[in-house]
Amino acid sequence: MESTDFKLIVVGGSAGSFSVVSHILAGLRPDFKLPIVLSLHRLKHVRSGLVEGLSLKSKLRVIEPNDKEKLQQNTVYLAPANYHLFVELDGTVALSTEESHNHSRPSIDHTLGSAAYAYRDKLLGILLTGANRDGAAGMKEIADNKGFTIVQDPLSCDIATMPNEALKLFHPDRLMNPEDILHFLNALPG
Template sequence: MIRTKYKAVVIGGSAGSFSVVSKLLSQLREDFPLPVIICLHRLKHVRSGLVESIRLKSKLDVIEPNDKEPITSGKVYLAPSNYHMFIEYDGTFSLSTEEPVNHSRPAIDHTLSSAAYVYRNKLIGIVLTGANKDGAKGMKDIAEKKGITIIQDPKTCEMDTMPKSVARLIEPDMILSPDEIADYLNHLS
């Protein structure tokens, strides 16, 4: 098993990110030791299909967490449709139906920001392709807590607004293609 100082990976994405997440999860090692927490903009009235499709590509177990569900290493957690997903200090998820943020529920900023406050410098934050600025504030919070910040190389994005919004707010630690992101995660030590 990989030994690493990090405690979690948190990923946000929107337009075009489903294929990137699927590819990334298909490339992650079976013994990847960290929880992978994913918040994607989703259609609020479509409750099934996405997690099942991602599950087909992933070597790791993929689930939509319930409220107060404990976060476990080596699992992939996908924010449920139409719920904000927060990470709590006690190592559990908190789901909320508060108003949309950046026209979205789940809001990537909520997930990234709450992860930043819990995991601090032991967090890896990644923002993928997307068509709005959701995720930029969350990545700023990760940077301020000394976590690692990675954006998808805008040249590889279907929609480059999200990673460019992050880059306007902070200087990300890395700008990587999807293959390079998978390679980086697989070689954590």
């Protein structure tokens, strides 16, 4: 039985994911309320451009949150360059510059794993195309905490390493191409 009573959506992606995220944000209905947290691998030394690029397509507000910022509806939160983003039990985010994980900061595993602990069965996790295994363990944590999991179909990925690594660890609730992910999100209540 699947729940659609979600309180948060977390999305992880790496190589090739910018175009998928852009497509999804461009196609979401304007009244989409659930907060979305994006943990995307990005260049450490490039501090701007990604929020602006996503904002051009998105009907929702796209921001890089400050430390301890409260997650709000109708907003997309992008993990800042060279910071881990953790989701806290009180619905805020915590930013950290601790060591890289899977050669990445932000670490998708850290974002997804912390959100899994904080939101449990009220969390929807989505893992997109990417070139390493970061995100696989975080998605398994979402599944282990009874959250709902969607993994991008490896056949629709620019680079399928990340989804394939996740599929080695657990069986997601859905395996979908980007268009199906968009339709799934737009069919959510609220």
